[in-house]
Amino acid sequence: MTPGARVQAAIDLLDSIVAAARDSGAAADTLIARYFAERRYAGSKDRRAVRELVYAAIRRLGERPESGRAAMLALAATDPELAALFDGVGHGPAAIGANEKAATPGTAPEWILAKLRESGLDGEELPALIDRAPxxxxxxxxxxxxxxxxxxxxxxxxxxxxxxxxxxxxxxxxxxxxxxxxxQDAGSQIVTLAAKAIPGMRVVDLCAGAGGKTLALAALMGNEGALLATDTDRARLSRLAPRAVRAGATIVETRLLNPGHETEILSDWSESADCVLIDAPCSGTGTWRRNPEARWRLTPDRIERLTRTQRHVLEIGAALVKPGGALVYIVCSLLDEEGAGQVSAFLADHAGWTADSLALPAGRAHGAGIRLTPAHDATDGFFVARLQRAC
CATH class of the missing domain: 3.30.70.1170 (Sun protein; domain 3)
Structure with a gap:
């Protein structure tokens, strides 16, 4: 591919990514993989160069752009060599029109930035949210x-x-x-330590997904005890079993949950878990370094739906904790309504529960828990709290 053709390919991909973000379609990584699967002629250098252009444009724009071309023009505005490739030659993009407008650079949509500021983030914390992740x-x-x-x-x-x-x-x-x-991101490893898992415990990973934290818990437990990993997403949970085999995690049991019937399906674990870890579904504002187009997918309604789900899974998890046991609540969000606010509301509504102190390798006290941020901790963004049930 010529340099111009690479730019046009990035524009085409950005068009697909913008549409998918608007319509809740596939993730950017998936779209990029599909694009090149259909274009076997593109070599590894071409794929890498196009991918870098795509993600550079996504990171540059806070608001969802109107088009892939507008997004690429925003990138070209500070890169004369890139701008020169808009020449209409061969498979390259058409020349830039005299009145053609580029998308406006930014960190995130303004309504989300307002929520982040209300949650105590500002200054260097905000641009660090879209840095490249290690x-x-x-x-x-x-x-x-x-x-x-x-x-x-x-x-x-x-x-x-x-x-x-x-x-x-x-x-x-x-x-x-x-x-x-x-x-596993360092931040994810750190918040998993809040479970204080040791050999012989009975532990539930309630929203296990593909099992990153489940496998970390199995290692902390030294393969001794009982570890139940559950989720309502069959496809994600199905990836855990082969991962557990490769990792040698022999104590993991997986269980698919039917939404609305979780308590029934988990009745044999009622009030018997030493610890229930809830890595709750959330907005993912702490993971924009890895999924920068996620900023374009969020809406106020989506966040409201997520907060309702978080309250729901907290209730399910609390019912599994034995007297004297713990509930560890985690979100990879930096919005207080999903983190510190959720924990505060839970404690207000549940007598006999208290926030336990945590000593983790990174993070700062925030509300009843600890918050990690990319700028301060060089990790993804997380909020974690450990809630203790009275004996």
Missing amino acids: LDVRLNWLRDAPDPIEGAEPIPGLPDALRLPSGTNIETLQAYQDGAIEV
Whole structure:
């Protein structure tokens, strides 16, 4: 592909991504993979260059643009070499019109920025939300220790974590194939520690998804005890079983939940769990570094639906905790209405529950829990609280 053709390919992809964000379609990574699966002629350098253009344009724009071309013009406005490729030659994009408008740069839609500021974030915290994320892995001690990984660096405060060079093809590493490492952001590893999981415990990962935190819990428990991973999403939960086999996590039981019938399906765990971990569905405002187009998908109605779901799963989880046990509530959101506000409301409505103190390797006290942010902690953004049930 010529440089101009790469730019046009990025524009075409951005058109698809903008439409998908508007209509709740596929994620950007999925659309990019589909695009190149249909264009086998594009080499690895072409794919990498187009992908970098696409994500650079997405990160530059807070508001969802009108079109992929408007998005790329915003990027070209500060890059003369890129602007010069708008020449209409061959498969390249048409020349820039005299009155053609580029999309407006920004960090996020203004209504979301207002919510983030109300939640105590401002200054350097906001632009850091859309920086590129590093590649972190967790060492899995259920397997033998891996050989040294070239370029890997330790993460302060996390002896079981490494940060790998950007662009590392993780699936080609022998350590990954052997199950000795798992891809998991340092922030995700840190908030999982709030469960204080030890061997012999009975633990529920209520919103397990594909099981990143489940596998971390199994390692903390040394494969001793009972670990139940549940979710309402069959496709996501189905990915956990093969991951558990690769990781050597033998105590994991998976259970698909039917929305509205969760209590019935979990009746055998009623008031018997030492700890219930809830990685609740949320807006994902703390993960924009990895999914920057997610800023374009959010609406006030969606956040309201998510907060209702969060209240629902808190009630389900609380009913599984034994007297003296704990409920760990996690969201990868930095909005107080999904984090500190949810915990405050739960404590106000549930006598006999208190917020337990947490000593984690990173983060700052926020409400009844701890908050991690990209700017302060070099992790994804999280809120976590540990709630203790009275004996």
